Amino acid sequence: MFDTMTLTKAGGAFCGALLVFLLGKWAAEIVYATEAGGHGEEHAQAYVIETDEDEGGAAEEEEGPDFATLLASADVDSGARVFGKCKACHKIDGSNATGPYLDGVVGRAVGGVDGYSYSGALVEVAETWTPENLNAFIEDPKGFAPGTKMSFAGIRKAGDRADLVAYLQSISE
Template identity: 60%
Template sequence: MFDTMTLTKVAAGLCGAWLILLLGKWVAEETYHVAGHGEQAYVIEVAEAEGGGEEEEQVDIAALVAEADVDKGATVFRKCTACHKLDGSDGVGPHLNGVVGRDIASVGGFSYSGALQEKEGAWTPENLSGFLEKPSSWAAGTSMGFAGLNKVEDRANVIAYLQSTGG
């Protein structure tokens, strides 16, 4: 089937390819070797930021909601209308008619994710703000694919708007 010369050529080709691979790997490791840099020659000392990130936690969301702009909340709420309705009917997400003060995962007939079913309590302004900031962090494993509202003012405006729609 194969003569000796063909078998020798195939073996030499495989060995040559292996050699090129090993040499290429060696050159790449020598060229891009990260661990061999040694000690840093000049270090810039930076004072630790005291209270970094705590400002957001100390914000009184209830006070912000009381002062919020309902019209701006209606504008921001347009992002939510792709999945949520205010008329009492469910869409991709549960209806948000009367959501402020309602128990979490309590809309009858809607299939909530396990992450929200495990949460207890009501949709207080604080809970809504935490959820709207980043749903996947507040309720890890939620099926809500919304990235969140970074600005606390936007969250307060949306919550004020949801309160104004009643239920």
């Protein structure tokens, strides 16, 4: 039942499979090259896109209305829809999930939810969840509190952040 021919066949099958995988890797490296220019060689830039940069080298950003103005005209119903992005990790029923519960968050002490294990990064940057602190944290969690456990990338639109904070204020009262 187990003779040298069976052992030879098994060895040949192993070597053949290894050869197929190595050839596949080689073909994938050629097709999906990630080096400069797509295939290892350097290429000169085809054209330059002109930007209005100041002497410091940074492009000027358009300044919109400040957060207080946006918050004053925020839409709570729209904030409830924006909260849909937060529902995966946060609840508003007083129970913790992946993240701490958010009902009553506006005005609450940072790191003030009993039973939730915070990373400690938040307490270093703020004491209370004011609307301004919430806005800064929601915009860029890792930038506001480096080392935070929150892996969410943030909400870039200032209007959406204002709507969300208005919604959180409405459920905090």
